[in-house]
Structure formats: structure tokens, C-alpha cells
Amino acid sequence: MTTTPSQTLASFAATLTFQDIPEPVIRRAENLFVDWVGSALAGKGARAVTAIERFCMAMGPVPEPTGSHTVQGAAEILMSRRTTSPYLAAMINGASSHFIEQDDVHNGSVFHPAAVVFPAVLAVAQATGRSGRDLLTAAVAGYEVGIRVGEFLGRSHYRIFHTTGTAGTVAAAAAVGNLLQLTPEQMLHAFGSAGTQASGLWEFLRDAADSKQLHTAKAAADGLLAAYLAADGFTGARQILEGAQGMAAGMSQDADPAKLTDRLGTRWALAETSFKFHASCRHTHPAADALLAVMREHDLRHADIAQVVARVHQGAIDVLGAVTVPQTVHQGKFSMGTVLGLIAVKGVAGVREFEQDYLHPEVAAFRDKVEMVLDEEVDRTYPVRWIGKVTVHTNDGRVLDGRVDEPKGDPGNTLSREEIEQKASRLAAFSGAASASDMAAFYAWAWRLADHPHVGRLFSGASA
């Protein structure tokens, strides 16, 4: 029997151990974990996230009056510091992780790994008493699988489907499967059960609806479900990814099975993952950095600028195109004009700037000076590279080109641990989910994650 790409990938995910992973990849995984906690905390108080938490708390285990649980193993809801079962904790933390649009992204697969992988592995590691090394190993398995599934599904998939929801379900299954010590055969079944649950459509963007929170919530929880079922003997399709009636057959026109097994064990896709620096849709970041660059180089103020042409890839036009005048903060994050307006007027497009100033008159005026055009070079190199290009027309008649080859937060331009702490602390303060001292204690613990024999609660006591 020949080995299929699904088998090879499942076997890799099942058998990956801490010792297999190079030290710099482990360190980067710790960075991504800390960065994720900031995003998960940032969802506190968001209406859509709170609705998902309310549903889960109504449908799940009831904490006893003492705060202890009768369920086997309890998992932490980061934003509220309550506990529930791993399935429902993964759903809630998954919902909160992507709300503020600051979680990490893998450029080549246009996939947000942290928002679906960490909610699942943290919940299961806590509930089953596993170590920090186990958590990190499982997370790496999830990143490596999810990124390759996203690359495999390709650009045609991403035009309609939210890859973080679809590939994310398989990623969460791979991560939890590694943690549950599935055999390669069981992992293949977990992939089958995950892939047949994979879902998430972009249609919600048109209405600024809440579906993105549902996509990450369900990817984390459904992937966890798939792995638990596989551990209990439940079987799934053996070629859910590349089979004739599998994910690619149903949801892609340009799937490439070779991507599924690309340099497994030597290429660490996790280390290619970018931190998000601006609080907006990733598709706006290259142009935002290019605009910052040209404004700094030529010492321009926003009032000096008559027009900005953002030169982008087709995916940016597809995802961002529907929004013109944003009606909500969330739509503002998908409005290229608003993002460039905040950069030009405020110098920063952070969480607080979006909340306070996405309709600021100067920002709105700048927004109307921005247009997007398809750029042949940017489009050709995307999604492997996210080149940023803008052309700025000044009021005094100059035409200035700005360009960045690698946006801030990308692997070649990554964040330091200090910058990661600053970002996470800003997010925690924004939502009020954790105090500065809570966060300081968390960092001290998290930077030694690989040394902890048990992953316990990250935050104890009542919410800040």
C-alpha cells in the first residue's frame, strides 16, 4: 500500500515529540503562546464572545458553589477566569482569541493558527494535567498541520472560505491528538472527523456579522471533539484532505497535495508565523507599513497628502473590497482607507485607535483619498510574501513611492519578547481582563513554560 499525504501528515502529528523540535522553534512557540493569551484576554466584554460564553455555560458543567468541579478535569476561560469542560473552554477561548484581530497569522496559508490551536491545547493540557513541554509540542503539531492544510487548500478556497475555520479544525485536531497521544492510525481518523466538520464562509463580512468568533470557536472545539472521538475508537475518512469527495474536492479548485507534506520535520512553518502589529485585517498591513515608511522618509503629515494608491494582491480586494464607509469598528478594520487614515493621522492603528477614532473626521477625510489597485508583483508573490506598496500624491504635486518587503511582525522583522509583552499588556488593559501585575506574573511563568511539569491555571482568583 502506498502512503497517502494524509497518512504522512497524520503520522507526523501523532509522533512529534519535544526532542524533535529545534530550540528556536520552541522559543518562538512560547512567544506565540504569550501573544495569543493577550488576544484571548482582549475578547472580554465583546458582545459576540459573551454570547458564546453564555451559551456554553448554560449547556455545560455547572461549577459547584465551592468553585470546584465534579467533571473530570476543568479548563480555564481566560477572559472570565471561570472553568468548564475542555470542549466548552476551547469554544469560548477560541471565540475570544480572534475578536480583536491581533492574533498571529501565517502569510503563506492566510491562516491564523493561534486562535484555533492554543484554545484547544490549553484546555486539554489543563484538564488532563499535562506539562508545558506537552503543550508546546502539541501546539507545534497543530501549527505544522494547519499551515500545510491551508497551503494545500490554496487561494481558490480562501476566496469563499475562512481558512482559519476550515484548516483550523484539522489543526486543532492535530494538536489535541498529539496531546492525547493518539497513534498515527487514530490521528488519521481524527483528521477525518475534523475535516468533515470543517466550515466557515466569508459571507458574513458583507454584513459585519459576528461569524468570525463562531468560526474560531467552532474550529477549536470541533477539532478537539474529533481528537477525543478518535481516542475512543471513532473512525473518519482516511483521505479527508485529498480524497475524491474530501475537503479539496468540495472546497478548492487549486489544491496541491504536495503542500501537505512539504519538508515535514525540517521546515518549521510555526517559525514562519507573523505577529500582527496593527489591529486591523492582515490584508491592510503591508500597505500600512509602506505608507508609514514613505511618510517617515519624506517627513509627510496627513494634511500634505492628496491621494494614496495602495497596490495590493487580489485577495485583499476580495476581502476588503465590500467595505467603503465602515459602519462598525470591525468594518473599520477591513477598510483600507480607514486603516491608512489612522496611520496617517494618528501614527498608529491599534485597538484603542480603532475604538476611538475610526470615524474621526480627519481619518474619514483621509479614507476618501485612498484607493486600492491590483499590483502584478504583489499579487504574484502573495501569499508567500506580503509586499507592501503605496504611491502617495502630495498636495504640492510630488508622486512618492513607498515600499516594504516584510511588514513589522513578520519572521524577518519579528517582535522581541519585550514588544510581545507590551502588546499583550495593552490588550489585557484594553479589555480589563487582567491587571498589570497579573500580566507580569503570567510572563514570568510563561517564559519558563517548557520547565513546568503541569500546566495549571494561568490566572487565578477573580477577574481583574
Place this chain on the structure above:
Amino acid sequence: MTTTPSQTLASFAATLTFQDIPEPVIRRAENLFVDWVGSALAGKGARAVTAIERFCMAMGPVPEPTGSHTVQGAAEILMSRRTTSPYLAAMINGASSHFIEQDDVHNGSVFHPAAVVFPAVLAVAQATGRSGRDLLTAAVAGYEVGIRVGEFLGRSHYRIFHTTGTAGTVAAAAAVGNLLQLTPEQMLHAFGSAGTQASGLWEFLRDAADSKQLHTAKAAADGLLAAYLAADGFTGARQILEGAQGMAAGMSQDADPAKLTDRLGTRWALAETSFKFHASCRHTHPAADALLAVMREHDLRHADIAQVVARVHQGAIDVLGAVTVPQTVHQGKFSMGTVLGLIAVKGVAGVREFEQDYLHPEVAAFRDKVEMVLDEEVDRTYPVRWIGKVTVHTNDGRVLDGRVDEPKGDPGNTLSREEIEQKASRLAAFSGAASASDMAAFYAWAWRLADHPHVGRLFSGASA
């Protein structure tokens, strides 16, 4: 603003009342409910169903030692007579409903409504203290919506996707949304959250994997989740069905939006739903009935037959084609040769016959005499009509044609209440989930369902 098909359909589902529904449709809904309970009981003891129940019981509310619950409202797990939250009860009963392949089907949409609609509405009706009329009204809303969504998604969808999983998620949302008294606007959001979770791929058939149980489980539970979230203000895409990045855009090539609103309120698609008479994949039924007809007409025994040509539609070849020699009972139900073999040798292709005789030497020998060919007339009229045609070559050289225009269990050839009771009782006895006296008490209660002010437990006490 123009009204979209999604809006029209959502408004219908939200505002449908008991008084709107003709008496014969209510009676048929009761028949379908009783038929469904038989199927839900029949899943007891099945490995895949038990795995899903174990997962839900580990992740959900824990019954107190007294058997009462601290959660708001408890819903019944029919096969085990335990209770849990509505979300998890819908998941478990959804898993068990489709296991034995005896639940109802709507021919035109190739959709199994009962397996996804009744688990969701029973759970919510029990947990929230609603009446029998409320349950029936909600079920009708679910059938009418799910069938139209299945018809809308079309045959190209069904080639890759398990429509019962995909359209079923929207059906469950419509049903629960009606029960939760969502406004039309909230119902539209429930559709959005349901459609963006819709999933289910046929790839598992190749491996006889357990995914079908997962598809019905998740459709029922995910649809319920969508409706509860909508009641709590969570928003979804307003055109998840027909929008440019919606379900049809991603998962169909021949979607027809006019199907979504076809004669709402005058055409009752629920009454077009067929009861399954044979315990096999529905695609085998027309040929099975045609073979029975020709064998009776010409007084043939299986030993008289040299060859059978089953004349079928393309969908039958797509779904059944992969299996030749079945390795499991489940595969046997998807093997045209095995089904016709049981019909020819045993005269019946029921649950017990599959369990005991799917590899019986005479059945296997007959199986190898069967071939399927595409029939132009059958294919052209499918899925509106499921014509059965076989050509039988006898050992003494005769060539005999068998034909049925409407298989047993279809609306024009439907089951009586006595036949429905007999079928449900056989299923309950097969799994051991309910005794004959349990079932007799249930029938007496169920045939007066519309009179009951509260839907309580269907079966009390310990499992039979």
C-alpha cells in the same frame, strides 16, 4: 430594499404557527415523529453513537446523585434515558437517529429531515417546557426550510457533500428558532450562523467510517447553537444561502435561489417526505422494490436468476459505486448487490437481515450477479421521482423488466400508523432500547401529541 430569498424563508420559519398548518400535514408530522423515535432508539449500543454520547457526558452537565439537574432545563437522551443539556442531547440523539439508516428522507432534496430536526426540537421543547403543538410547529418549520435548502443546493452539492449535514444545520436552526420565538430578523441571523457552520463530506463512505453519525449529531447541535445565539443577539450573514461568498458559492455549481421560497405556506414539503422501508441506503430502494415486483409477478426464486441489471440515476452510482464486496454491515447497506441479494434470498432487507446475512453465501453469490447502469429516464426524473427499474435475466433465458413508479414508503405509497408502529417497535427491539410495553405507552401518548400542554420525558425510568 428588495426582500432576498433568505429573508423570505427566515420570515416564514419565524412566523409559522400551528394554525397555519393544514391538519393532514400535522398528522403526517406526528407520523414522522413516531418513525423518528424508532430510529433514535435503534442507535443504542452502536459503537460510534456510544462514543459521541461518552464525549458529551464527559463535557456536559453532570446529573446529581438524585437524577435531578442543576442546569436550566434538561433534555432526554432517548437511547439511554439519561438527561443532559439541550445542546448535548441534540448531539447524541442526532448521532443515534441515522445509524440504522431507517429514518425518513425527502426525495427531491436527498435530505433526511427527521435525523436533524427532531433531536433539536425535542431537546429544546423538553428543556423549556413547550407544548406538543409547539414541537410540531417547530418541526414543520425545520422540514420546510431544510428541504428547500437541500433543493436549492442541488445535485452538484450532493456529489461531494452530505446534504443532511449541510442543509440539516440550517433546518435545525429554523426549527429551534421557531420554538424560541425568534423574530424574522433574529431568524435570518440564525440562518447565517447555521450556514457558516454547515459541513459534511461523503469521503467517509470509501472507508465505511463513522462520520455519518457525526454529521447528523453536529447538524442538530450546531443548528441549535445558531438559534440560541441569535436569540442572544449574535448576528450572522444575511444571505448565507445565496450570497456571493455563501453556501452555494462555496459548495454548489447548480444552485437555484427560486427553490428557497418555492410555494411557502401552500406547498408542504414535509408531506412529500418518505418513510424508509428497507434498512439500506435510500438509493437502493427503487431497484429493490422493482426486483420484488418482478420476482412476485413471475414467481421467481433467487436461484432462478442469472443476472440483474439495476437501472439507476447518476447519484446512486456516485454514492454506491465505491463499495463492491462490503466489509461491514454499514457498507452492505450501500452495496446494491447485497441489498438486492437480501431481497432475492430473504425477501426482506431489514435491520436484522443486514446484521445476520449481509455476507450469507447465497446473498454474496446473488450480489455478484448484480450490476448498475445509468438509466436516462430514471436519471432525468431524479430527484423529484425515484423510479425503480431492473432487468432480470433468468437461468432459463427469459429477460424480464421490473418497474415501480413510487417505492414503498413514498407519499403516494405511504405507511399506515400501524405499519409505523410495527417498524418502530422492531427497531426498539433490535437495539433493546425500549420494551414492547414502553413502546405501546409511547404510541398512545404520541398519537395525541398535539393535545399535550408540555412535552415531558418520552420514556421514564431505567432503560429497558
